[in-house]
Amino acid sequence: MLIDAGRGAAMRLFQLGIPIGRIDALLLTHFHSDHTVGIPDLWLTGWLSSHFGNRQRPFNVIGPIGTARLMHHLEAAYAHDIEIRVEDEKLAREHVAITVKEFDEDGVVYQSGDLRVIAFTVDHGHAIKPAYGYRIEYRGRVAVISGDTRYNTNVLRYGEGADILIHEVAMARPELLDEAHIRRIVNHHTSPQEAGRVFAETRPKLAAFTHLVLLASETVTAPTVEELIAATRETYTGPLEVGEDLMTFEIDETVSARRSQT
Ligand SMILES: [Zn+2]
Ligand SMILES: [Zn+2]
Numbered sequence: 001m002l003i004d005a006g007r008g009a010a011m012r013l014f015q016l017g018i019p020i021g022r023i024d025a026l027l028l029t030h031f032h033s034d035h036t037v038g039i040p041d042l043w044l045t046g047w048l049s050s051h052f053g054n055r056q057r058p059f060n061v062i063g064p065i066g067t068a069r070l071m072h073h074l075e076a077a078y079a080h081d082i083e084i085r086v087e088d089e090k091l092a093r094e095h096v097a098i099t100v101k102e103f104d105e106d107g108v109v110y111q112s113g114d115l116r117v118i119a120f121t122v123d124h125g126h127a128i129k130p131a132y133g134y135r136i137e138y139r140g141r142v143a144v145i146s147g148d149t150r151y152n153t154n155v156l157r158y159g160e161g162a163d164i165l166i167h168e169v170a171m172a173r174p175e176l177l178d179e180a181h182i183r184r185i186v187n188h189h190t191s192p193q194e195a196g197r198v199f200a201e202t203r204p205k206l207a208a209f210t211h212l213v214l215l216a217s218e219t220v221t222a223p224t225v226e227e228l229i230a231a232t233r234e235t236y237t238g239p240l241e242v243g244e245d246l247m248t249f250e251i252d253e254t255v256s257a258r259r260s261q262t
Contacts, residue, residue: 001110001117003027003134003145005038010045015246015260020046021055025110027117028063029147030124030131031070040074044081047096049089058097062109064119064130068100104130106154114139120158122149125188133158141251144204148211150187151194156201163251165204166243167195170213171223171231182215189213192228196235203238206255210243 002009002023013020020042029035039061046055061071075082075098085091103109103119110117116137124131124147133147135158144162146155159165170189176182190198199207209228216222223231225242232240239255241247246260 001025001027001115001136002042004029004035005042006034007037009038010041012245014052016248019052019054021053024112025060025062027110027119027134028061028067029133029145030064030128031066032128032148035148036070039070040078043074043098044078044096047085047091049091055095057095058099060099060101062101062103062117064132065102065104066130067102071098071100074098106158118158120154122147122154123152124148125150128188135159135162143249143251144202145210146190146198148188149190151190151198155198159198159202159204162202162204164206164208164249164255165199165202166208166210167198168211168213169195169209169228169232170215171228172215173220173223176215176217176220179217182217185213185215192231193235196232199232199236199238199240204255206239206241206249206257207236208241208243208249208257212242 005026010020026042043059046053046059061067082096086093106120107118108116109119118135119132120135122131122133131147131149133149133155134145136143142162143164144159146167148168149155168190169192170186171192172182172186214222228242241257244259248258250256
């Protein structure tokens, strides 16, 4: 299962040795391009006959209302490539087909064996709707991902009892906040102090940051990861990891993070 497909998603999965043809479901949180531009690569490369692809069923996408429209237009955009490959590579048309399940409210959106995924509404700003986070339950373990959101009490509600709570975050130096477009970005996201409040109230075994929006300009440098941690520590003292590419988490009695060896 994959949540969102930003740029480089297929490449990162390759680096982790996870064949993209074996992803059972792609779940979308919202339609900002940084969460969706990797979809065609996953969908189409996952179809190719390489061992990294070789998908033996339709591409399964679950997301808010609008997912069907996005996928329909991608099918139109890549129709020529699909025709060529069916003809030339004899790839099965039914394995490049797309199945979409849309939802428009909080609740269970995916179930497979002991795995259950619950979508919950978040607040990514007035104009950026729909926007959802996900709670993933599997054999008594719970992972929660905030999606892109401002501080939102629905994350507290669905974050209850999480083993790991993965939250987005945004930060800019004070001198950068004079710029309107920077203020707009920051207002669509959660500050480190606010994320710290979410972590302090939900008390996950491990809190982790993802989607680090560390803003900069030509003259003002981006906040460092150390500064991000320090700001979070103003409101939260528990276990904390700052996510990075290829990081993996193991959820057992305790939750541990492992950085890539590469
Ligand atoms: Zn977004
Ligand atoms: Zn985003």
